[in-house]
Amino acid sequence: MALTxxxxxxxxxLSGLRLDSNDQSRAHQELNRILGLIEELQxxxxxxxxxxxxxxxxxxxxxxxxxxxxxxxAQSADQRDACLKNAPAAHQGLFLVPTVxx
Numbered sequence: 576m577a578l579t580x581x582x583x584x585x586x587x588x589l590s591g592l593r594l595d596s597n598d599q600s601r602a603h604q605e606l607n608r609i610l611g612l613i614e615e616l617q618x619x620x621x622x623x624x625x626x627x628x629x630x631x632x633x634x635x636x637x638x639x640x641x642x643x644x645x646x647x648x649a650q651s652a653d654q655r656d657a658c659l660k661n662a663p664a665a666h667q668g669l670f671l672v673p674t675v676x677x
Contacts, residue, residue, distance in 0.1 A: 576610060576614075577607050577610065578603060578606050578607055578610065580599070580603060583599055583602055583603045583606065584599065586602075586606075587599065587602070652668075655668055656668075
């Protein structure tokens, strides 16, 4: 999918950029080159390839520094009240928020 000059003009307007004709021409070429690279990557058959958790995992053992998935200890009522002190509205230890679904 190649971008047109009108697409570049619209993108520049939406992003708040002022591009002169040289900049617009350059942006047009570069964005079309990027979209071409994306199309090439999407054309590669990756079926049967297992995703990696880290890009170097295929070459060396990587120990990921992830925290344990464990529940934090319950907070005391004083800690909860301190957290709720800055809330615009609270009731019985819970934040009150405006109704969004009627």
